[in-house]
Amino acid sequence: MPTNEHETPLDLVRLDPSLPGWVQAAVLGDATPAFDHAELFDPNIRPSTYQGDALVVFRDKNKQAVHAIVFEIQRDRSLAKLASWKLYIGHLEARFGVQAALVVLVPDRATADWYDRQIAAQTGSGALLRPRFFIPADVPRILDERDAAAHPARALFADLCNLDEDDLNCDVDAEDVDEMFPAMVAALGQLDPSTWAFYDDEIRGRLPAAAQARWEAFVMTTAMGPRYRTELYNQIDATAEARGRAEGRAEGRAEGRAQAARLLLTLLEKRGVAVPAETRQLIMSCTDSDRLDLWFDRAFTATTAEDIVRAE
Structure with missing residues (x-):
């Protein structure tokens, strides 16, 4: 059955198909061809029903294939x-005429060693594998906010690998977790x-309770805070729903404006x-809903109250 540990890295590859190439070059230290862009390729290996986790083709500016990667998340032995890995590799190499790498995320060294032993024992096989195994602890944290904003999938992948010590077998001190918060927020933005x-949700789910509270407190100090599933975000959603139900009723509209004004002041606080x-x-006496919405949008980034209520 698919799990978050299996699916989340693949979601990040779908978000940024160049992620496996970054892993191969930056994490595993392999020399890889220069490319202009990366694209996901159909993971279904026909005519059988085999399906790879992620097959990525790297192309140059002329859209010619220069490299390919089979990117697998393998949680067990x-x-x-x-x-099936041989099928994936053979399919890409035959289809695009380039060498394809097999990059596999496994949970621990013991699993990687087990696969290495099984592959070494296949001396009679006509198609030998040379996978590049890595574990979450191999992936360095990304702490630079500019790097995280430029490559959000890479930053989230790297930092998620370093969050849950028990599940992902990483060795990160509790104090070190907080150092990742700014970059993660920059990526989420x-x-x-x-x-x-x-x-x-994925970040909070991998943090222990104390770190969850620190993460939520940190997010709420940023302009992005109210966009997340915090209590304030829930209040904003509830207000929007209440406004919809009250549409057409003067009393409901007035209450909606008053509640919006209170939420605006709460956000500033x-x-x-x-x-x-x-x-x-x-703010409390404003009867123009459009103006209140404008002020509310400004409140996420404004540094002074005057910036919020300034004239157009």
Whole structure:
């Protein structure tokens, strides 16, 4: 049955198909051809029903294939994989006329060693494998916010590998986890809202309770905080739903505006933005829903209350 440990890295490959190439070059130290872009290839190996986890083709600026990678997430030990991996490699090499690498994420060294022994024992096989195995602990953390923003899938993959010590067999001190927060937020900021929410849940799910609380507190200090599944985000959703039910009723619209004003002030308080009394009164007395929405949008990034209520 698919698990998050299997599916999340593959979701990140779908987000950025060049991720396996980065793993091969940056994590495993292999020399790889220069390329212009990477694209996912159909993972179904026909005519049988075999399906690889992720097959990636790397192309140059003229769209010619220069490299290919079979990227597998292998959580257990399976002799059958030795045969299917050969199919995946052969399929890519025959289809595109390039050498294809086999890059496999396994949970621990013991699993990698087991596969190496099984492959070494296949002395009579006409098709030998040369997989490049790596474990989560091999992947270095990405702490630079600019790098994370430029390559969000790489940053999330690398830092998720370093989050859950028990499940992913990484050795990261509790204090070190907090150092990853800025880069992870920078990476999340490049994603669409539904994907933000998914990876926010994934990050929190891999953190122990104390670190979860620190993560949520950190996120709420950023302009992105209210976009996540925090209590404030839930309140905003509830307000939107209440506004929809009250549409067409004057009393409901008035209450919706008042609640929006209160949420706006709550957001500013959470972000530590001081609100003078006259500005607070201006916000609470506003009867223009569009203006309140504009102010609310500004509140995510504004550094002063005056920036929020400034004239157009």
